[in-house]
Amino acid sequence: MSNGSNELGGFLRSRRERLTPEAAGIAPGGTRRAVHGLRREELAELAGVSVSYYTRLEQGASSSASDAVIDALAAALRLDPVEHEHLRNLAAPRRAARPRSRRTKLRPAVRDLLAAMSAMPGVVIDHRADVLAWNRLGHALLAGHVAFEAPEERIRPNIARMLFLDPHHRGLYRDWADKASVTVAALHQAVARHRDDPVLEQLVGRLAVESPEFARMWAKRPVRTCSYYVRELDHPVVGRLTLANETVTLPDDDQQLGLFYALPGTPGADALALLTRSCAETLAKENMR
Structure with a gap:
């Protein structure tokens, strides 16, 4: 992963190359253009800065x-x-x-809140997309193939790592490309906010090396924020279902609470009810051992 200056330059370059002269209000010239988007000198003029100063920003020679x-x-x-x-x-x-x-902490009150929402799948992640905790239904929905206690282990489950490198988790999302794009965008924004986090840097580096899809998405530098999604899932236990996914930012070191739900009377609600019964049966068997 690039350092902060190169991340700044890379983002500027990606947006400059995305913007056409017509969209920027620049009259087309008579000569053929060597670049798809704006030239550096064109952007510098539009922004009212010198070409040399803008070039230093884009090349990482100026850090702020x-x-x-x-x-x-x-x-x-x-x-x-x-x-x-x-x-x-x-x-x-x-x-x-x-x-x-190196390890984000979860407030006990948030853990208790998550457990109390037994009828709604829930998960808490940090800025690295590490899973800090999930309730029984959230675990069964997102990653029933790993241990429920996995967030307590030294290496926690990571939503981004599972999405790109774990075929079981990847197969859950029928809308995988959109989920992946949102995840990469969130990591880009996390890198900008936490430039002093070597663990986050290592995560991005590993994903870029082990997943060509992640590397391609990362190079495009997507940036987007949305707290509400409709997720199309293909669950190994209850089959296909459509759920709303609401994300709430917690005032705790850049943590997010993700909740999944369906309106009463919908197929998604029926599927969640079936998954709830399956969770109860699994837990009962575990308690009998």
Whole structure:
């Protein structure tokens, strides 16, 4: 994975190459263009900065930029609010290095809340997509092939790692490409917010090496944020089902609570009821051992 400066330059370059001269309000010239998007000098002029300064930003020779420059570049590149915020994070000066816990902690109250929601699949992940905890139904829905206690192990289950490297988890998503894109985008944003996290860097590096699909998606630098999805799943126990997936950000070191649900009377609700009974039977058998 690139360092912070190169991440900034890579993001700027990807958005510059995406923007056509017509979309940027630049009249087409008479000569054939060597690039698909804007030239560096064209973007620099639109943003009101020198070509040499912009080139240093894109090449990683300058590690930060003022808010005014970032706002001007975001406007020139036609960035949406999420992309604009991501650019701000990438361009922010690095804080003084501080030791970062290699293992994210979950508040006991959040663990209790998750367990209390026994009728709704739930999972809590951190900024690395590590699973910090799941309730019984969340575990059965997302990863019944691994141990329920796996989040307590030294190496926790990781949603991104399972999505790209675990065929059992990958096969769960009928809409895998969309789920993968959302996951890669979330990791990109996490890297911008946590540039002092070597564990996150190692995760991205491993995925880029072991999954060509991840490497291709990562190179495109997707950035998007959405708290609500409709997921099309193909579950090994209850078959095909459609569930809503709501994601709630917790005020605890960049953690997220993911909840899955279906409206009463829908096939998804029937499938969840079946999965709930299956969980109860499995738990009863475990308690009898």
